[in-house]
Amino acid sequence: MIDRLGPARRSFQRRPMADIESADYKFTTDVNLGTLARxxxxxxxxxxxxxxxxxxxxxxxxxxxxxxxxxxxxxxxxRQFRGRLVVIEQDQVRGQLKEVIGKLGLCxxxxxxxxxxxxxxxxxxxxxxxxxxxxxxxxVYHQAGPFQRCPGCGKIYWSGAHRAMAIxxxxxxxxxxxx
Ligand SMILES: [Zn+2]
Numbered sequence: 001m002i003d004r005l006g007p008a009r010r011s012f013q014r015r016p017m018a019d020i021e022s023a024d025y026k027f028t029t030d031v032n033l034g035t036l037a038r039x040x041x042x043x044x045x046x047x048x049x050x051x052x053x054x055x056x057x058x059x060x061x062x063x064x065x066x067x068x069x070x071x072x073x074x075x076x077x078x079r080q081f082r083g084r085l086v087v088i089e090q091d092q093v094r095g096q097l098k099e100v101i102g103k104l105g106l107c108x109x110x111x112x113x114x115x116x117x118x119x120x121x122x123x124x125x126x127x128x129x130x131x132x133x134x135x136x137x138x139x140v141y142h143q144a145g146p147f148q149r150c151p152g153c154g155k156i157y158w159s160g161a162h163r164a165m166a167i168x169x170x171x172x173x174x175x176x177x178x179x
Pocket of ligand 1: 117118119120121122150151152153154155
């Protein structure tokens with residue numbers, strides 16, 4: 001059979017968003033949702049924080065990367081966009097998190113927490129304790145761990161404490177049930 005589309009056109013044939021499991025969702029947030037973006041990364045979601053204007057290029061990038069657009073701009077809902085776009089109604093991050101978890105049925109699983117850097121979205125790498133000496137406070141070096149480092153921005157995470165903070169926040173502010 002002759003392929004009439006050719007490689008250029010074929011690259012735009014993408015599977016519909018509905019085929020993607022919610023645990024594998026990827027997001028782009030607009031400039032107003034930086035804190036929400038950080039929280040989605042903490043939950044393990046690949047989330048681009050786009051500082052640019054929410055315009056055609058913004059939407060095209062999101063669509064090419066199969067990212068769900070999260071925006072505060074209500075008028076975006078009327079734009080022509082073949083991907084998925086969610087207008088976030090809540091002002092505070094705790095409400096926004098609750099809203100996005102509820103609307104999209106996100107998977108909130110502690111085993112996925114802190115896989116990504118909350119600041120820059122890179123996947124974290126495990127590092128030996130001796131490598132973080134001098135990079136974290138002494139008491140952390142001696143008591144916390146295991147440690148992870150962001151290959152993008154260099155931030156060090158100590159999983160136990162960071163994870164406990166995230167769990168506490170989610171318990172207080174979201175309907176998520178965590179042990
Ligand atoms: Zn980083």
